[in-house]
Amino acid sequence: MNVRRLIPAAALAGAVALGATTLTACSGASAAGGNTDGKLALTASFYPMQFLAERIGKEHVAVTTLTKPGVEPHDLEITPKQTGRLGESDVILYLKTLQPAVDKAVAQSGVKNVVDAGTLTALEAHAASGHDDHDHAAEGEEHDHDHGGAGKDPHVWLDPAKYAEIAKGVGAALGEADPAHAADYEKNTATLVTELGSLDTEFKDGLKNTASKTFITTHAAFGYLAERYGLDQEGISGIDPESEPSPARMKDLQGVAAKDKVTTVFFETLAGDKTANALAKDTGLKTDVLDPLEGITDKSQGADYFEVMRSNLKNLQKALGAK
Template identity: 65%
Template structure:
C-alpha cells in the first residue's frame, strides 16, 4: 500500500486534574487579575490559547464575548504532529488561559507545562479515559459509571479522542466552564449560562446518535485510524481501525487480511477515511474488498472540505454517514 512510513509510537503523558488544582487555588486568576486583564491588550477579553479545534470550540462557545481565542493548530493541519514555534511559545506565555488535551500533542504539552500561564486547563483531566486498540467496542454498555467499565483516569497509553463522544465532551465542557469562572470571576455568570447552553446542545446530539443508531443492520464500521472508540462504545458499535491511534502508522499485511475477512463476515459496506489524512490506505482496502468509501470526520480541524462549519454540524454529518453505512432502520 502507498502510505507514509510508520513512525515510532508516541508516548502519551499522564495528566494532572485541573479540578484538583483549582480547588487548591493553583490555577485561575484572582478577581484583581481579572480586572487587570480587562484593561489590557485584548480590549477587556480573556486571552485564551487553544491547542486544536475541539478546544477552540469549547472556549468560544463557553467564553462568548468575554474571550479572545487563538488556535495553535491551523485549519487543515494534522494536530498530532504539531511542532510549537517560538512565536507560539510566546503566545502561550502571554495568554491568560491555555486550554489543551494532554496526550494528543506532545509538543503542546511540553510548551504549556514549561510556560508561566496562570490558568492551564487540561481537558483530559476532566473526564475518564480508556485504552483502545485497533478494535474498539462490540457491546452496548452505556459507560455511565466510569471505573465499572474499565475507565482509566491515568492517560498514559490512553485514547485521547474524547470529544467524539458527546457525553464525554459535555463533561469536559462543564469543567472548562468552571475553570473560566475561576479565571475571570467578573463574568462567571455568563460562563455558567453559556456552559449550560452548550451542554444542552451536546445532550441533544447524544439523543440523536442514540436514536439514529439503535436499530442497524450491522454494528461494525472500518476507519482509517482508531479515533472513534469512545463513540463506538457509547452507541453499542464496533470500530475496526486500519491503523491504531496514530493516523500515519502503516498497517501490517496480517491486519489488512483480517479486515478483509471481517468485512465479509460482518456485512461491512463502507471503509471510512478522514479529511486531514491521506485516503490511499482506505481506498486500497475498499477496492480489494469491493466496498464503498465515505468520510467519517474526527473533527480535529475544520476546513473547506469539512461537511459542516462547526463541531455540531460535522458530528451530525458523521451520524448520517454511519446510519447509511450501517443500514439504520
C-alpha cells in the first residue's frame, strides 16, 4: 500500500521522495525554456490534477493539461510532439496507472520535478460491487478494477478527505520546486483543504439518512466515495463505462435493484448514457448523472470540482431517498 508523504513547512528545503522521482529545488526559471513570465511551468495529466495545480499555484504557476476537455482520460494517446513539450515542464503532476500513455510519456520526459499523486495518500483496491455476498464470478474479469497498479483504484479525488491529503502533498511539492513562493503555496493549500473538509461534512450529513445505501453506476469509479460515506457501489462495466454488460451481470443487477430498493442507474457525461439506458430499460429504473470528474465540459453539472461534486451529492440524495 502506498504511504502518504506529507512535508511540513520547515522541511520544504529538504529532499522529498515522490514516487520513483526525487524533487529538486527550482528557482522558477525553467532550464528547458517551458516557463513564461517567471511562472512555474506545470503540466497536469488531467482535470483533478489541473484543479489542484491552479488552486494551489494560482498566479505563480502556468498550468497546462495533457487531457483536453471532452476527452476520456483512460483512452488518452500522446503524440511524440506532446512528449517533447512535456519535457519543457518545471513540474509534472499526474496519477500513475490511471493513464498508461501518460506514464510512458512522463518516464521519457526527463523532467526532475515529477509528482505522482498516488504516493500522497493510501490507494486501495475496490471491486465493481460493494456487496460482500456479491457473485463476482458472474461479472467476468472485465469488472476487476485494475488500472495496472496491482489492483489499486486510482479514483481518489472522489473522496474529498483523500483529495485533501493529495492537496497537502502537492502544496509541499510546489514549495520545494519554487521556494520563493513556498509561503503562498502553503497558504493556498490550507484554504483548499478547509474547503474540502467542508465538502466532506456536506456529504456525511447529506447521506447519513437514506432509504437505500446502494447505487448502480456505469463506471466503477466511486469506490472511495462509497466507502467514505457508508454506501455500496454496483458498477455495471468496471473500468470501461461504455462496454456492454454481460447477460449474467444484467440479471445480477436486476436482483440487486429489487433487493436494495434502487431507483436510478447513473451514467457519466464523458461516456454517455448508452449502458445505463440498457439496464434502466430492462429494470424500469430512472437514469441520472454521477460524474467521476475526470474532465469538465459544457455538459458538466458545474464549472469546477466543487460544483460538480455538490451536483453528485444532490443526485445521490435523490436516488437514495435521503431524509
